[in-house]
Amino acid sequence: MDLTLNVNGLPRQFAAEPNELLVERLRDGLGLTGTKVGCDTGQCGSCVVRLDGTSVKSCLILTASAAGSEVTTIEGVSATPDGELTGLQEALRQEHGTQCGFCTPGMVMALGEFVDNAAARGADAPTEPEIREWLTGNLCRCTGYHSVVRGVQRACSAQAAARQEG
Known part of the structure; x- marks a missing residue:
């Protein structure tokens, strides 16, 4: 079947x-290897991308069901x-929220939605339990999540400060 996806702002047509x-199309078909394949069962979160602005596990989404949607991968937000x-990303770097880096793209994609939602609500500092609840879909064997939580709090605080200045 012929499909079109908008990936990182560019229309892509393919059979x-x-x-x-979706994870297969992104990695193998489009060469966007920042999206990782970890468990293939939707439990680890390494494959998280944003589909029309919402973080989803791309190993659980059929490419055909994403047709016509906007897909954002780590390559689309990385810099x-x-x-x-x-x-x-800078807040995670400053707080040492990455170790081996395998889970990092999926975490950045999922946590990016969390940070955006916090900013939209005008929340200055989400609580540690709120952040950890959001992270339940992302597994990391290296960080223990403490530094990731601090990174998210730093990012949210920086956004709040920017809102107050602007």
């Missing part, structure tokens, strides 16, 4: 099998045009 998973990290 896909009915049972093709600003001038090469600087996004606020969340």
Whole structure:
């Protein structure tokens, strides 16, 4: 079947099998290897992308069901045009919220939605339990999550400060 997806702001047309998973199309078909394949069962969160703005596990989504949607991968948010990290990425870096890096793309995609939602609500500092609840869909064997939580809090605080200045 012929499909079109908007991936990282660019329309992509291709032929896909009915049972093709979105993670397969992104990695194998489009060469966007920042989206990782971890468990293949939707439990680890390594494959998280944003589908029409909502974080989803791309190993559980058929490519055909995403047709016509906007898909954002880590490559689409990884840096600003001038090469600087996004606020969340910089906060995670400063707080040592990454270790081996395997789970990092999925966490950045999922946590990016969390930080955006916090900003939309005007929340200055989400609580640790709120952040940890959001993270339940992302497994990390290296960080223990403490530094990730601090990174999210730092990113949210920076956004709140920017809102107050602007």
